[in-house]
Amino acid sequence: MSDEIPTVGLDGRVEQRFRDFAITVRLLDAADAEIDLTDHTGVLGSWREGIKFLRASGLTSVDGLRRAQLGAIHAVLAHWSTGTMDPATVVLPTGTGKTETMLALLVAAPIERLLVVVPTDALRSQLAAKFEVLGLLGELGVLPDGAMKPSVGRVLGGCSEVHDMRACVDSAQVIVTTPNSINACSAEARKVLFDACTALFFDEAHHVRAQTWSRIRDAFRGRPVVQFTATPFREDGKHLQGKFVYVFPLREAQQDGVFSEIRYESVFDLINPDEAIAEAALKILRDDLDAGLDHILMARCDTQKRADDVHRIYRQKAPEFAPVVIHSGMTTRQRAGAMDEVTSRRSRAVVCVDMLGEGFDLPQLKIAAIHDPRKTLGPTLQFVGRFARVAAGTGTAAMVAARSEKSQDNRLSRLYTEDADWNRLVSELSYGAILEQQAVTEFEEGFGDPESRTATRTIAPKMSAVVFETSCEEWDPAAIADVIPASDILTTPLPVNHAANVAWFVRRSRQDVPWVDGPGVEDVVHDLFVLHWDRETQLLYINHSANDGVNADLAAAVTGGTSSLIDGERVYRAMGEMQRAVPTNVGVLDIYSRSRRFAMYAGANVHDGLEPTEEATKVQTNVFVSGFRDGDRATVGVSLKGRIWSYLAARNLLHWIEWCKDTGRRLQDDAIDVAEIKRNFIKPVVLTAWPEGSTALAADWATDTLLNPAQSLVVRFGERDVPIHDVSLEIRRDLTTTGNVVVAVVSDEDEARYELRLGENGMSAHALDTEIEFSTTQRTLPGSRYLVDPGILIHFGGDAVVSSNGVLFQPNREIEPIRRESLVTIDWREVDIRRESMTTPEDWAAVQGLALGLLLLEDWDLIVDDDGPGEVADLVAIKRTDDDRLLIKLVHCKYSHGDAAGARVADLYELCGQAQKSTVWRRNPVEMLQRLVKRERGRLLRTKPSGMRRGTSSDLLRLTGEARGIRAELEVVLVQPGLSRSGASQAQLDVIGATRMYVRDTANGTTTVLCAE
Template sequence: MAVETGKYADVYRSWQQHLFNFNLAVRETQTPGLRKPQLAALYAALGHLVMAPATPATIVMPTGTGKTDTMLGLLIAGRLTRTLVLVPSDPLRSQLVEKCTELKKLREIGAVSATALNPVVRAIGSSLSADEVQQLVEANVIVATPQALQRFEQPTLEALAGLCSHLIIDEAHHVAAQTWSRVKNAFNNKPCLQFTATPFREDNQPLDGKIIYNYPLKDAQNDGYFKAIEFHPVREYNLELADQVVADKAVALLRDDRARGFNHLLIVRARSQKRAAELFELYKQHEDLSPILIHSKVHNRAKLLGEIVEKKYKIIVCVNMLGEGFDLPELKIAAIHDQHRSPAVTLQFIGRLTRVDDTLGDAKFVANIANQKVDYQMAALYKENADWSAVIRDVSQDKIAREIEKETFIEQFPEDANAEDIFGLNPNPKISAIAYHVELEYWRPEKAKHFSHKKESLQLLSINEEADTIIMVTRRETPVSWAHTSSIVDTNWVLYLAYYHTPDKTLFVHSSGDESQTNRFLNLISKDARRISGEPTFRTLHGIKLMKLQNVGLSRMRKGLRFTMHVGRDINTVIGEIENGTARKSNIFATGYEDGQRTTVGCSHKGKIWEMNSSSINDWIEWCKRASQKLNDATINPSEVLKDVLRSEKIEAAWPEGLFYADWPTSILIENEQKISLVDRAEVFNLLDVELGKPRRIDALTLEVPMRATAVDGAERQLPDITIRLLDDDYKFSCPEVRIVLPEESSFEQYLDINPLVLLAVDGSMVEGNYRYYSPNSLDLKLPVALIEPWDWGTTQIHKESMRVDRNLDTVQGFTYRRIENDYSFIFNDDGAGEIADLVAIKHNKDAIFIDLYHCKYCPQQDGQARPGARVSDVYEVCGQASRSVKWLHTEEKFFNRLLQRYQQSLPKGFDRILKGDPLDLELLRNKCHDHEMVFRFVIVQPGISADKVSADQLAVLGTSYSYIKSVSGSDVRVITSI
C-alpha cells in the first residue's frame, strides 16, 4: 500500500475516529435513520469482513431499497482503506461519483456526522499507465466500469489491485462478462462484496459469491419501499394493430395522471433501434407531450439525457436506456411493446418505476397480453388480472430461492478452500460411471482424504456426507511418449466422482483417468465392492424405443478372434449372433426414444455405463439415480432388450418400394426447427412452415420429395422438389435453388448430404441416406382392427376436405368438427401447410391436458362420385401427417405458442382458426402446461376407407404409422373410416 498523505490521509483518519450511527428509521415518529434492509445489510457485510474477508460475498437488495447508500455507508462504517467500486455503465459511474462525493443522504438521516470527511473520489474513464495508476493513491474511492478497465494492460490492472484494499461490485449479475471476471481475478483473495437486486446471471450460471444477506421483495413491498404496481392489459391478436392499441392505452394513462396533478413521464420500451423508430412514429403525433427517441446511436445523446432528467420530454421511446444507474422517479408509466424475456432484466426494469415518492402516483405498465413469448414465470405477468406486485415478488423469490438451493448443495461440502476451488472450476463431467453393490457400513467416503500415489498427488477434495458424494481432483505426471527422459513430463488433471445411492446400496464411481486409477479410488472409499457387470449392465437399454445401435462390440470364443467391433451395415448381421448365443455382447452404444424424448445410452460388459453428454455434478447424480433403478430391477431380462432393436441394411440397385412419408433429419428437433429457415428466390420460410410431401419414385435410382410452405403473407408456396439419387455406395441430395439458414446461410443440398431426410416405408422400415432400418418384430404390422371406428357420413361431401375460411361444415373436416364438438372445451382449425393437425381438440382436468390431433383426408372422386373402398393410395398422405405430428410431444409451451402464432397470422386474412373457445383458453393452457401432464392422442380420419372392405395394404400402411407413433409416444392411434 502506498504511503497515506494529504487529503486522503485526513479523510481516512476522520473515518477511523468517526462513530457510525446505526439507528433505524421509524416511519411512525418520522425519526430519521437507516432503512431496515440497509441496517441488516451493513451488519451482514461487516460481519463477513471480520469472519471471512477473502471469500466473495453477495448482498441482495431489490431496486429502490437503498442499495447505493448501503454501499457508501459500508465505506465509512467498515473504515475501508481504499476501495475500487465497479459499476456496469457510464451513467451509473457518474451518478455514483456524485453521490459518493457528497454522502448527502447518509448525512441527512444522521448515519454520518460532520466528523467524517467526504471521500476523495476518482473516476476511471479510459486506459491508464502504471504510473498514472499510482497517482490514484490520493483517492479513498475509485469508481470504474469494466469497459474502462478492459483497456488496462495486465501489469497496470495488477498495480490497481495492489493499490486497493477492497473491491465492491454494483449490479453484480453482470459479473459473467469476461471483462468483469478479469478484474475479479486481479483482486483474488482481497475482500470482494457484490451488490445486486437479482442474484442470477444472464447466462444462467450461478453468481460467484455466497449470499450473505437477502432482502426479499415481499418484505420490501410490505415495508413500503415500493409503490403499488398497476397493470393495464390490452388484448389484440392482430399484430398489425397491437402497437397502436398499446400506445393509445399508455398515452391515455399519462394524460389522466398529469390531469390529476402528477408530473409523470411515459417510457416506451422497444427491443431494437429499428423497432424504436417504428414506435416513435405512433407517439410523435402527440406533440403536446414532447415525444423523444433515444438510443445508443442518436446524435447528442448526452445532451438529450440531460434534457430528459430536466423533464423536458413527457414520452421517451428508448432501447435499453434509462435502466441501471438512471434515477428519474417521475418515470411512472411504461408501454411495453416488446417484452423482456429475462426475469432479471424485467425485475430491474420494473424497479425503476416503483420507487417511493410521496409527490407521485403509482407505477403503471401497459402490455399486450395476447400470445406472450416469454418463459412461464414471466408469462404470469401478462395474464388478464395479473397482480404485478405479487408476481414480481414471487418470481424474484423463486429465482433467488434456486440460487440459494444451489448454494445449499455446495454448502453441504465442508467450508474450506478445496470446495470453493472445485466449484470455482464449474465442473462439467461426462455422464458416465461404473456401478458397484456396496453395503452401507463399507461405504467410507472419509478415506478419500488419505489418497496417495507416487505419480499422482491429491490437489482438491471435498466430501458431502449429507448427499453421499465425493469430488476429488488430482494431478498426475507421466513421462512423455516420444522421449526417454525424466526432465520433462506430461501433466494431467484427473476428476474423480463418487455417489452412494442408499436405497439400492449402489455406489457410482466416475473418473476421467484410466481403469487402474478408478480401481485405486474405489478401493480407498469402499470395501467388498461388487461391480455390476456382465448382463445386468445391459438393463440400462430397457425401455428405449426405436433403438438404433450405433456401434456394437462382440466378444468371440474363436481361436485368433477374441473381439470384433461393428458399425453401420455390419450391425444387423451380428444381432442374430447375439440372439443365438454365438457371440457375447461386449459393449453397445445406441440412440432412441425414452418417454418420448431422444436419448443416448452406452453400456459395456465390464460394467461401464454412459450417455453422450456432459453436465453438472447435480445432473450426474440425478442420472445415477435413474440408472440405479434399471440396474437393480431383476425383472428386466437383459437378453430381451435387443429384441426390438433396429437392424440396418445397405440399399443397392434400387430404392425400396412403398415410401409414403418424409420428415426432416433426426438432428432437427422441434426445439431448433423453429430457429431454422429455408430461402427460395430471396423468400424466407421458417422450417415449421415447410411441409414435406409423399416421396415420389421417378425411377429405380431417383426419388423426389415435394415441398410446400406458408409464406409470411399466409399464402401457400410450392418450393422446388428435393431429389435423392442412389449411387453405387452412397447417395446424393439435390435442391440447388434452396438455401438453409442455421444460423448462417449455406447450401441446403450439402446439409442434406450430411443430415439425410427420414423416409418411412409401408412395411414399417425407415430409410436414412442409403441405408434401410427395420425391426423384425415390427415389419409388416397390420393395424389392429379394434382401433378402426366407422362413422356414418350421411350426405357429407367427403370429396371435400377442408372447412376453409368460411367454415364449410359439409366437408370431412367440418363433419368431424360437428361430431366431436361437444367432447372438448377447445377446438382449433390448424389446416394448411405447416399444420400440427387439421383439428387440434383439447380438454383438461386438474391434473392433465388431453390433446387429440385429428388428421383429416378427403375421399377422391371416381366418375364424379366419392366411394369408400380399399384403395391404399387413400391412406399414404394422412398417415404421413399423423406420423409427423408426433414430434410435438414434450414441447410444452412451444406447442401452444405455435397455435397462437398460427391464429395471429391468419387474422389479417379474416381466417379465425378457433372453432370452439377463445384465445384466452390457449394462454391459460400454455401457463398450465408446466405443472400439468400433456397427454397426446392421434386420430386419422379418412372416409375413403371402408371398414367393411378395408384391405391388407391399407392396414399395413396404417399399421406402420401406428407402430411408429406408438413407439415414440406410447399412444394408440384411432382410425375413423366410413362404414
C-alpha cells in the first residue's frame, strides 16, 4: 500500500496511485478535493433515473445515441430482466460506439461495482479514462441531470495482498484490468476482486484465452456478464460462448456511414510482390493526400525480419513520407518515438508486425498494404475494422494485397481474388461466421439449464457409436434413470436437447483395484454417454467413452423396448463405398483353440488375421481399415458386437451427430454387399526381397514430402540447391541387374542414383553416385536416409505399391484389362514418335506437341506445359465449370521405343507409373495449383519460356485462391504412339487396365489412352 496523498488536476481529476493499482475520480467541482472514495451511494443515487433513450438525429449529431447503441442497451437490459444470468454477447462493428454502449449500461442498470476486462495495457488506460468522464454521454444529452462520475480503479500488476485488493475494490466503483494482471494476482486477492464486483464486462472478448475466460466467468456465475466485441471469433479458435443477445450487422453499420467503404486493389507479381504492393499502396496514399484527405499508410508483415526488409522498400520508394518501422525487437522508447512520428504526421507510412493492436485508435490509418495476410477469417476482419473507422477529413479505406498461392482459410480466399468486392464480402463473411457461432450457441441453449449448457461446450466425444433400429413415435431420455441409478449420474439435471433429440451424461462408478487383495481401495471411474435418436431414420446412436458393452438396456429404456442392435456381419456396411481398403487392425477369435482363443493382428502382420484358409475355425471379431471414399481418404472400424468407429475426432456434439447420420445411412443400405467388402480388403505383405517377375513402374515421394514440404526444403546436388518441387524420382530399369530397384533423383541439370534393397528391416537406400542431401533450415539428411525416412513409394505393375518399410499393398482382385476398342487412335504421320518433349513452344512434331495441339482445340480455361523434373504432368488442363466443379486433365506423354507402333510393354511402364503418381492431385487440387505456380515462378526466375499455353500466370494464381472447397474431377490421359490398338498385347492391356483401376479407386477419376491404329 502507499500513503501517497491524492493529487487533484485542474480538470477535477483526483488520482491516488498504489503499487499495484490506481484510483481515479472526476469531481463536479475541481476545487473540492474532500471526497470519500469508499462511498458510492451518491453516485448511484444520481443515476437513479437511468439514461435518456434519445436517438441521434444524424450521424454527426450529438443529440442522442446511435440506433446500434440503443438496440444493444435494450437487448442487454431485456436479457437481464428475465432473471437469466447467462453471459450475454453483444456484437457491434467498429465505429458503432461500443464504448458508449458500455458506459450507458453502467448508468442505466445501474451497476453497483463493475469489473471490466480488456486485452491490453493500452486499452486499459484508454477505457479507464472514458469511464472516468462517462465518455460522450454527457455531450450526447443522455445522462440524467446531476449525474456524477464514478471512481475508476486500474489493477496494474499482480496484487498479492488481500488488504491491498480490498482497499482497491472499496475505493473504486469501476475496475478496469487485463487478463494478465488478474492471473498475476494471488488466488486470495482474485477472490476479493471477484466477490466485490456485481457485474462483469469483457471488452474485445475474442482476445481472452478460453481457460482464462472460463475462470473469470465461473467466478461471476449468477451475476450479469456481457461480452462486447466487433468480431466474435476467438483467437484460440474456440467458440466464444455466451448468448448472442444483440448482433448489429456490418452491412447496417456501412449503411449508417459509421463503417467506411473499402476499396480493394489486387496486385500481381510472381517475382517481386512486395515491391508491387508498396508501389500500389503509395500511389493510393499520394492520390489521397492530393485530394486533401488526412490518410496514413500501414504495411503489415509477419516477422521482424520481414518488417525490416519491407521498411527498406518504402524508404527507397517514398522517402518524402519518412517511413518508420515498429516491432517488438525495438525498445519501448524507439517504438514510442516511431508512433509519435506517425501521430504527428511527420511520417505518413508505418511498417509493423501487429504492433498497432487493441487500444490504438487512429482513424486516419486508411491504407493497408498487406504484405503478409492473416491466415484466418477472424483476425482478418478485426484487422480490416482498424481501417474502417470514420472521422472528419478521411475517405474510403484501401486494402492492397498481392495474389499468392499460399494456403488460406476457405472463406478468406474469397477476399483475395482479383476483383473481390470487399464492401459486400466483408459484410457477408462476417454475418456468415456469426451465424455459425449462433448455431452452436442455439444448440447448446437447447440443453436448458445454464449448468448443462456450459458443460455441453466441453464435450467432444470420439467418433464411435453402437446403433439400434427403433420403432417408437417418441423417445424418452428421462428413462435413463431407470437403468442407471441417479446417485451414479454426476450431470444433474440430465442434459437433454429435445429439439435435436440428444442427451448426454457422466456416470461415476467404483471399481476394485486389481493389485489390492481386500476391501478399502477402489478406482473411481468417470464415463461419458451420448445418445442421439434420429426420428426420420428411426436409428438410435449411443456413444460410451469406455467402449465396453453395447448398452442394450439403455437403448431399450429410452425407446420403450423397441430397440434392436445392429450387429454381426451387417456392421461391415459401414465400410461401404470404400476403395483400396487396407486393414490395419484385425481381431480374430479361434472357436476351437483354448490356448490362443483371441489374437489381435496389427500393422504388417495383419495379413495373418485375414487368411481365408482358416475361416472355418476363426472369426474376425473386429476390423479397422483405411482407404478411399469418393477419392478421399477415410477410416472405419467395426466390431461384430455392434460398435463402429473412426479415427476422426469430433469437434463438438454437432460434428458427432453428422458422423452418426452418415454412418446410419450406410447401415440401412441393403445394396451394400458385405461379402464383396471383405473380399476386396488389401492384405499387407511384408517383403524381404523385391517381388519376382514384377516391374517397378514409378517412384513417388511420401505424401508429406509431396503435399506439405517444408518451405525451405531443397535437394543439394554438390554446391547446387534445387527446390523440392523441381525434383523428380525416376525408376532406372536399365540399371536394375541385381534384382533390386534403382531410383534416380533428377533435376534439370543433375541426377543421383540410389539402389533400393529390401531385407528383414525393411528398405534401405545406397548411393550409386555421390551422396546428395535433403536440407531445410532445421536439419540436413543424406539422400540414403531421406529416401527411407520419411521415405518413398514404389509403384509396381498389377496395381501394387511397396512402402518404404518394405510392405506390399495389392488389391485382392482380378485386374480388369482395358477394352481394346476403348483405346483412342491418333494420326501420327506428322510426328517424330521417337521424340517426346517439345524443344520450342511451337514444336508440334514432338509427341507432346501433338498432345498440346489437341488440348488447344478443347474448351479449357488454363493449359500449362509443366514438362520437366518435379512436374505435375507433361500437360495440365484446368476448367472451372458454371456449376462450380474443377475439371482437371493430366496428360502424360512418352516416346515410342521403336520406329513403329507395336506390342512393347516397355512403352507403357513409365507412362502408367506417372499416371498412378498423379492421382494425388485430385484429392489435393489446391496443392496442385500451388505447385504449378511455384514451378512457373521458377521458370521465370531461370529465364526459361513460360509454361502457360492458355491463360496467364495471373489466371493460374486467381484460380488457386478460388479452388479451395470446389469439387475436383480428374481425367488422366496416356499418350503413347508406340502402342497399337489393333496389335496391343494382352500384357499391355493388363498394365493399362491396372492403372485405370488405380486411378478410379484412388481419385474417382477416368483414364483415356491415345495411341496408334
